[in-house]
Amino acid sequence: MTVRIFVPKDAAALALGAERVAKALSSEVEARGIDATIVRNGSRGLHWLEPMIEVETAQGRIAYGPVKASDVASLLDAGLATGRDHALCLGKTEELPFLKSQTRLTFARCGIVDPLSLADYRAHEGLKGLERAVTLAPADIVAHVTESGLRGRGGAGFPTGIKWKTVLDTPGARKYIVCNADEGDSGTFADRMIMEGDPFVLIEGMAIAGIATGATKGFVYIRSEYPHAIATMTQAVEIAHKAGVVGTSVLGSAHAFDIEIRTGAGAYVCGEETALLNSLEGKRGIVRAKPPLPAHKGLFDCPTVINNVISLASVPIIMDKGPVYYKDFGMGRSRGTIPIQIAGNARHRGLYEAAFGLTLGQIVDDIGGGTASGRPVKAVQVGGPLGAYFPRALFDTAFDYEAFAAKDGLIGHAGIVVFDDTADMLKQARFAMEFCAIESCGKCTPCRIGSTRGVEVADKIAQGIEPEKNRELLADLCNTMKFGSLCALGGFTPYPVTSAMNHFPDDFRPVPLVEAAE
Amino acid sequence: MNLHVSSRDIGERTLDIVSGMKSLEGPLLPILHEIQAEFGYVPQECLPIIARELNLSRAEVHGVVTFYHDYRDHPTGRHVLKLCRAEACQSMGGDQLAERVKSLLGIDFHQTTLDGAVTLEPVYCLGLCSAAPAAMLDGEVHGRLDADAVKDLVAEVRA
Numbered sequence: 290m291t292v293r294i295f296v297p298k299d300a301a302a303l304a305l306g307a308e309r310v311a312k313a314l315s316s317e318v319e320a321r322g323i324d325a326t327i328v329r330n331g332s333r334g335l336h337w338l339e340p341m342i343e344v345e346t347a348q349g350r351i352a353y354g355p356v357k358a359s360d361v362a363s364l365l366d367a368g369l370a371t372g373r374d375h376a377l378c379l380g381k382t383e384e385l386p387f388l389k390s391q392t393r394l395t396f397a398r399c400g401i402v403d404p405l406s407l408a409d410y411r412a413h414e415g416l417k418g419l420e421r422a423v424t425l426a427p428a429d430i431v432a433h434v435t436e437s438g439l440r441g442r443g444g445a446g447f448p449t450g451i452k453w454k455t456v457l458d459t460p461g462a463r464k465y466i467v468c469n470a471d472e473g474d475s476g477t478f479a480d481r482m483i484m485e486g487d488p489f490v491l492i493e494g495m496a497i498a499g500i501a502t503g504a505t506k507g508f509v510y511i512r513s514e515y516p517h518a519i520a521t522m523t524q525a526v527e528i529a530h531k532a533g534v535v536g537t538s539v540l541g542s543a544h545a546f547d548i549e550i551r552t553g554a555g556a557y558v559c560g561e562e563t564a565l566l567n568s569l570e571g572k573r574g575i576v577r578a579k580p581p582l583p584a585h586k587g588l589f590d591c592p593t594v595i596n597n598v599i600s601l602a603s604v605p606i607i608m609d610k611g612p613v614y615y616k617d618f619g620m621g622r623s624r625g626t627i628p629i630q631i632a633g634n635a636r637h638r639g640l641y642e643a644a645f646g647l648t649l650g651q652i653v654d655d656i657g658g659g660t661a662s663g664r665p666v667k668a669v670q671v672g673g674p675l676g677a678y679f680p681r682a683l684f685d686t687a688f689d690y691e692a693f694a695a696k697d698g699l700i701g702h703a704g705i706v707v708f709d710d711t712a713d714m715l716k717q718a719r720f721a722m723e724f725c726a727i728e729s730c731g732k733c734t735p736c737r738i739g740s741t742r743g744v745e746v747a748d749k750i751a752q753g754i755e756p757e758k759n760r761e762l763l764a765d766l767c768n769t770m771k772f773g774s775l776c777a778l779g780g781f782t783p784y785p786v787t788s789a790m791n792h793f794p795d796d797f798r799p800v801p802l803v804e805a806a807e
Numbered sequence: 808m809n810l811h812v813s814s815r816d817i818g819e820r821t822l823d824i825v826s827g828m829k830s831l832e833g834p835l836l837p838i839l840h841e842i843q844a845e846f847g848y849v850p851q852e853c854l855p856i857i858a859r860e861l862n863l864s865r866a867e868v869h870g871v872v873t874f875y876h877d878y879r880d881h882p883t884g885r886h887v888l889k890l891c892r893a894e895a896c897q898s899m900g901g902d903q904l905a906e907r908v909k910s911l912l913g914i915d916f917h918q919t920t921l922d923g924a925v926t927l928e929p930v931y932c933l934g935l936c937s938a939a940p941a942a943m944l945d946g947e948v949h950g951r952l953d954a955d956a957v958k959d960l961v962a963e964v965r966a
Contacts, residue, residue: 301938304950336937475893478934506832513840513877514933516946549832552840554875557931571835571861573874589832632936633898639937661899670894674931706895706936720897724931730874 292325292370294318295343295350297400299332299485300517301478307340309358314342317361323370331486333400334640335387337661343382346372352379387637387656392618394626395603396479396642399486405524407532410489416534418605422497423542430501431457434604437612438624443469443560443597444672444701444777446623446690449604452594455584456502459592464504466495466546467569467588467595470511470518471553471560474673476704479628480598482640484511484518487602488525489534492548494601496539497608498594499546507546508588510565512553523550557674557728561776562595564730575730576776597702599628618644623689631657633670633706643688650684653707664709668793670717672701674724675781677788678714697788699781714793718763719747721785725778736779739770743786751799760797764790820845821853825860835861835871839878848879883926884919886964889943892929895936904940904952905929911961925964 296302296311311327318325333352335341341354351372353364360377367375379385393399402409410416422430435450456464468491472480483491495507509526511519526548529535537545556574559565563577566588587593603625607615616624623645629652631638636658653659653669660666668678677698679686686696693700708717722743729736743766749759767783774780790797824841828834838857842849849872858865872878890896890905905916912920912927919926935941938950944960952960 300933300948301935301950304935304938304941304948339938472934473932475932476895476936477932478936481934514930514943517948551837553877554836554840555877555930556875568836569833571833571871572867573870575874630936633895633939674894704895704936706898708898712898717894717897720894724893728931 290324292323293328293345294325294369295328295330295345297332297340297342298329298404298517299339299400299482300515301336301482302332302339302341303517305339305355306357310340310342310356310361313358313361317365321365323365325370328403330402331399331404332482332640333382333388334396334482335385335637336639337637338379341379344369344372348372348381350382352382352385353377354379387639387641390656391642392626392644393642394606394615394618395490395599396483396487396628396640397606398490399483402487404486404488404521405528407489407528407534410487414609415489415605416493416540418608419493419496419534419540421608422500423540423544427457427501427503430497430608433608433612434501437607437615438619438622439600439603439607439615440623440690441597442599442603442627442702444474444699449596449600452584452596453498453501455582456504456592456594459585461503461592463506463589463591464502465588465591465593466498466502466504466507467566467593468495468507468509468598468601469560469562469565469595470509470515470598471565472515472598472702473512473557473560474675474702474704476632476670476673476706477630477702478632478704479630479640479702481515481518483598483602484515485521488522489529490602490605491522491598492525492529492535494604495548496535496546497604498596498601500539500542500544502592502594504592504594505545505547507548508551508569509548510551510553510559510569513555519550519552526550556730557724558730558776558778561778564776566593566595573730575732576778578775599702620644620646620687620689621691623691627688627700627703629688630702630704631707632704634660634662634709635705635707636661645687645689647688648684649679649686649688649705650681652688652705653684657705657707660707660709662709662711664711666707667710667712668708668714668717668789670706670708670785671704672699673704674721675699675777675784676701676704677784678717678792679788680792682792697784699784714789714796715747715751715799718786718789719744719751721782722747725782729778733773733775733779735770735773736775736782739766739774739779740782742766743770743782750797753799756798760790817846817850817852818856821856822860825857829860835863835868836875839872843878847882851880884923886925886945887928888925888960888964889928889930889933891931891933891935891939891941893932893936895932896940899939901940904954904957907954908957908961911958
């Protein structure tokens with residue numbers, strides 16, 4: 290029997306040498322006459338073990354990692370094809386503690402299936418949600434999503450069902466589903482992983498959204514920094530189209546729905562929904578004032594659902610297993626699961642999907658295993674460049690939209706960047722302002738001017754120039770940006786800055802420079 | 808890349824690209840991507856043609872080209888090395904690594920080496936935050952970079 294060996298094609302695995310491993314494996318397997326196929330799967334999310342290869346055995350999949358191309362010969366010598374032991378053998382994949390303790394709903398198939406095999410997708414419960422959706426009235430689909438408690442996973446946390454209902458109830462000859470795949474936040478890669486590892490789940494989610502709201506056209510706006518995701522999504526859409534999953538008749542139903550992949554052009558602000566719509570229309574990615582809401586007047590002034598990748602990719606399982614199944618996970622008003630991305634200076638870096646409610650300390654210390662450098666954790670930034678820096682003192686905060694808001698933070702797209710004690714928080718605060726200055730769309734003054742002034746004030750503090758006065762000025766500037774900016778870029782840049790100032794005041798009191806004696 | 812194309816060729820090829828894509832909904836960004844893929848940058852000569860064909864003003868097209876970081880108004884070196892400068896890479900020593908790359912190449916960000924071998928660009932997140940510090944060389948991704956690895960990358964582009 291042909292044995293299947295899995296070598297991830299996820300960009301993180303590729304960055305760590307997976308392509309070389311796949312090539313070495315392919316030629317060794319051929320040279321040795323082993324009856325094996327190499328499947329290029331997505332990543333399981335244990336990135337510190339990438340490239341992590343797996344072999345399918347009667348006992349289940351056995352994992353090995355991190356594998357270098359030079360390890361391939363010895364792995365085959367040891368009996369990789371039958372799952373034999375080796376120094377790099379990690380045992381059964383499903384038994385790995387990092388995976389076993391997860392609740393994988395949205396990422397149920399990621400890393401398991403061949404991303405571009407629709408047959409594999411179907412064999413792993415794929416398309417069941419869409420099959421159900423085509424039998425339901427649009428209002429019933431919307432009711433399902435509303436009842437599930439799903440909230441926008443892009444960061445804003447707005448209830449997805451309510452957004453859909455608004456579009457459903459808004460008359461329009463043409464409506465759109467826009468998938469925001471402009472995942473620009475540092476520390477996040479969940480969108481990229483799902484697009485590279487299980488693209489059909491996103492296509493399925495978008496088709497369900499189309500049927501639910503009466504939209505017939507979908508766009509996936511993917512950032513240009515993700516060429517691998519763009520390639521996989523483009524192929525997947527073609528395959529889905531050929532198979533009749535999307536097109537003039539979705540799964541043979543009376544619903545039409547088409548999907549087009551679009552590439553961003555390196556502007557972070559296009560992750561903001563109205564800037565993204567302008568960009569799709571072929572304009573500068575300038576933020577629009579709301580109202581009108583995109584649900585009323587979105588893309589080309591038509592009613593538009595604009596959702597994040599993970600929000601849309603979570604819909605198929607809600608439709609398949611029912612809203613109650615999904616809602617039963619989580620805490621408070623944060624229902625279901627969230628793919629937490631552990632990044633930066635963490636020992637166990639990768640993607641960990643779990644129900645809302647873990648504490649930050651559990652995530653960083655227990656799951657993430659502390660720092661990669663082995664030094665103490667100083668701060669973690671949660672939610673990307675616009676997210677707050679949390680000190681260890683706040684590690685009891687539960688991973689939940691409201692709990693984080695109560696501590697002046699945000700979970701954003703659920704990326705967590707760990708910093709060890711060598712981090713200089715004044716420098717990080719300065720960077721937040723600098724990043725905002727580089728990426729500001731320029732429409733509103735607090736963001737456009739405030740960010741540049743912020744960099745200057747941070748520099749003055751660092752140079753010891755009237756530090757007390759300048760700290761006050763920085764706090765005041767943050768206040769202006771927070772309440773005066775048009776969108777989250779200017780409005781949330783103060784989060785990393787003020788949190789750094791409040792939680793790490795010592796870093797904002799640099800030792801005064803001693804004039805060198807002449 | 809870096810082919811010597813005359814303005815007339817640029818005009819004709821631009822017109823071909825625009826004609827092929829102008830029926831798309833919101834065609835400007837896809838057209839500009841295609842033009843950059845064709846020429847390696849967005850030549851000034853393209854702008855009036857695009858404006859005319861899409862019924863836009865030249866100022867509007869110029870505004871879009873200059874808004875987005877991706878579009879270049881001049882050719883790059885033979886290779887483009889993008890170093891991630893965002894927080895996750897900073898937490899793993901990305902800043903020191905960037906300094907090292909700059910000194911190895913003898914250039915700053917947004918510059919091209921005198922021999923035309925490589926252009927160095929900053930990028931704010933490649934989504935490889937779990938494999939930081941990360942870089943992209945001509946579309947190929949590299950993670951967990953250290954001093955030795957960047958030395959190899961630099962040697963590769965210089966070869």
